[in-house]
Amino acid sequence: MNIFSFGAEFTDEKSCRLHFKEQRDKQGVICKRCQSTDHYWLINKWSYQCKSCNSRTSLRSGTIMESSKLSFMIWYKTIFLLSATKKGFSSKEIQRQLGLKRYEPVWAMVHKLRKAMGQRDDRYTLEGMIEMDEGYFTIEASEQAQKTQKSGRGSKIKSNVMIMAESTVLEDIDTGKQERQCRYFKAKVLTSHKADQTDDTLQSAIDNDQTIVFTDQSTSYVNIADYVEVHMSEKSNEQTTKETLKWVHIAISNAKRNFVGTYHKIKAKYLQLYLNEFVYKLNRRYFGEKIFDRLVIASITANGH
Numbered sequence: 001m002n003i004f005s006f007g008a009e010f011t012d013e014k015s016c017r018l019h020f021k022e023q024r025d026k027q028g029v030i031c032k033r034c035q036s037t038d039h040y041w042l043i044n045k046w047s048y049q050c051k052s053c054n055s056r057t058s059l060r061s062g063t064i065m066e067s068s069k070l071s072f073m074i075w076y077k078t079i080f081l082l083s084a085t086k087k088g089f090s091s092k093e094i095q096r097q098l099g100l101k102r103y104e105p106v107w108a109m110v111h112k113l114r115k116a117m118g119q120r121d122d123r124y125t126l127e128g129m130i131e132m133d134e135g136y137f138t139i140e141a142s143e144q145a146q147k148t149q150k151s152g153r154g155s156k157i158k159s160n161v162m163i164m165a166e167s168t169v170l171e172d173i174d175t176g177k178q179e180r181q182c183r184y185f186k187a188k189v190l191t192s193h194k195a196d197q198t199d200d201t202l203q204s205a206i207d208n209d210q211t212i213v214f215t216d217q218s219t220s221y222v223n224i225a226d227y228v229e230v231h232m233s234e235k236s237n238e239q240t241t242k243e244t245l246k247w248v249h250i251a252i253s254n255a256k257r258n259f260v261g262t263y264h265k266i267k268a269k270y271l272q273l274y275l276n277e278f279v280y281k282l283n284r285r286y287f288g289e290k291i292f293d294r295l296v297i298a299s300i301t302a303n304g305h
């Protein structure tokens with residue numbers, strides 16, 4: 001989907017609704033009252049009606065648009081803006097592009113979409129060889145912290161983020177030269193340096209105990225060997241940065257650069273949402289124009305609350 005095909009396909013509210021319905025039909029509608037999946041479509045009401053209990057489900061109900069008063073057209077334009085570029089937009093910029101007066105509904109919509117992206121990626125686990133490291137992202141200190149530490153308004157702190165990347169070692173048959181090819185990534189905000197939290201985060205990110213995990217020698221990683229096939233740890237130096245942990249380091253620096261260039265400031269409680277968007281697009285970097293439809297599907301299947 002580029003701006004010209006978007007403009008040609010989504011000319012009005014109805015075309016957006018019809019596309020949304022088509023995608024939703026493919027995902028299936030579940031009756032909130034009786035869990036039945038068989039429905040009629042009530043053409044004039046833009047609603048589904050359960051064949052078992054007659055309960056009605058509007059087109060928005062059960063999707064992230066459920067409690068939103070914004071039109072499908074506005075949602076679609078936003079999904080387009082979020083999926084069209086690698087870089088991303090701030091909610092403020094999206095508000096400007098949409099020409100809307102109020103900021104709050106735009107902000108809520110964009111955050112819901114970022115949440116949906118995270119929920120979609122949480123369905124998948126990483127497997128095989130995995131690079132893992134922590135990155136320190138600059139965020140705004142919370143108002144609480146600013147008060148207690150007397151650090152003043154707008155002061156900056158660092159937030160710890162765990163980044164994981166599937167990274168397969170490939171050897172060139174002719175030259176014997178090895179390189180690492182990356183596939184999927186995950187990024188999760190950590191609230192402490194304790195090993196427990198690292199363990200929980202890693203365990204929920206990986207597929208099974210066949211995993212080989214590469215890290216540096218941080219003390220947060222002491223338990224990893226207990227639940228993976230192999231834990232390889234190397235002293236942190238230039239070589240590990242360039243080779244063993246190459247892709248996590250590339251992802252960390254790209255994410256930081258992206259955030260600095262796109263967002264005015266990042267509050268601690270929203271950092272995960274920005275990471276969701278960054279990782280969602282990174283994981284779909286070969287999807288091309290299909291990413292638009294995928295994001296529509298993510299907004300249908302995500303939990304809106």
Ligand SMILES: [Zn+2]
Binds near residue numbers: 035050053
């Ligand atoms: Zn029902």
